Amino acid sequence: MTLALDHLVINTRFDTDAAQTLFAQLGFTLTPRGYHTLGSINHAIVFDGHYLELIGLPVDGATIREEIAASPLGADGLVYRSDDPQHTFDALHAAGFDATPPQHFSRPVTGLGDARFVTVRLKPGPAWGGRVYFCQHLTPQLVFRDEWKAHRNGAYALAALHVVDADRDAYARLGEASGGFRLAFWTRADFDAYFGAFASQVTHRSPRFAAITLRTPRWYDMTKLASAAGLPAAEENGRTLVALPGFDTVLEFIR
Template identity: 45%
Template structure:
């Protein structure tokens, strides 16, 4: 079973508004990063996987795979311990990976400027039409997982279920099994399979999409009070320990739950 590294929300050129909204919801955002490939980001860290807002600057170098991707929930990123080994593993599984790509972004920690460095391995977009799917090797994890970025006023602490819709989910099950290194189980009208960090539900739908992501919190009280006081979001309580949060400006559906 592979390990979840992070989930990506694409803001396109709207990073300023998206960052302000997530801060208003009580997430702690890392300082804005500027990737060498031509993208910008903020992270919302946990000790395990993290949530990423990614976008492109309004002018200058703009990362094509971000600019050409839909707004909203658009990235499933699994963790690689060694990008070259990941490439070989994915090739054996028949997923036709691209050669590893290296990139970086400046990070200032304790007043000192450093470079956070990464290597990624991607699979062809046509194999996973719901969104961008790739593996990420962190060469400098100490510049990403830092204690000062993991304390969220709303209690954010991880992920639940990523729901993936497809007109023909049966045709995609084997690809997701190859991606995640596990076996899917029938679940309702679809299939469920796991990563270390979140589960994936592959279900029938009108189009290929990452439809929603489960996000977990120590409790929902802090998030609820912030969401109800904030313009631009729609909050609906479903049970005492579960709620739906819709962000129209990002076409983003979060299923919010209390960590058991």
């Protein structure tokens, strides 16, 4: 299969308020808080055709989505687009993958209606390093809205997800990423070398999703924004690195 990115996910657990504040301070426009029928809450950082999702759980404990509660803090989800979830489910099973049947859920969008989705999820296993699934948008007009795509920091795309010590062959069997997004596979030693001192902000567990690369022509401004937010940051070699110590993830900003 040719794999088109739908979104990446950062699991904020019960600290969604803090994540919302940090990403706003970094110059991102966030969608209003969403409340999924599955029990989770979220904010999306929307680009053309894909987005970064901050997902969490209500602090009052009124609902617990076990999938989120059991998942690690930080970069945790890789979601590809599906135009036909049943076909995706059948194709995954035919290829030998263990996947869950299509699941329908929604979240209200104030003043607009319910954003509705169908997902097919690969069952957790040691190959992946995070949650991997496929998503169909039944109401894309309620997610990919122009007013949410303009970001003060100039960010316009997700470029890469950095995956440490995962099964590269398993990912290759899924298909090849397209549309300018890629998976960067690392051993832990190579990840540490590439991200330098910032790698120490990412805990040692294996396999795992560890960092996200975003594109902005104003990548060099991110140091100032991050420093104002109290986050470790450095500009080096045509990129800016920003650590999110509270969310066990590093962000890399490039042109």
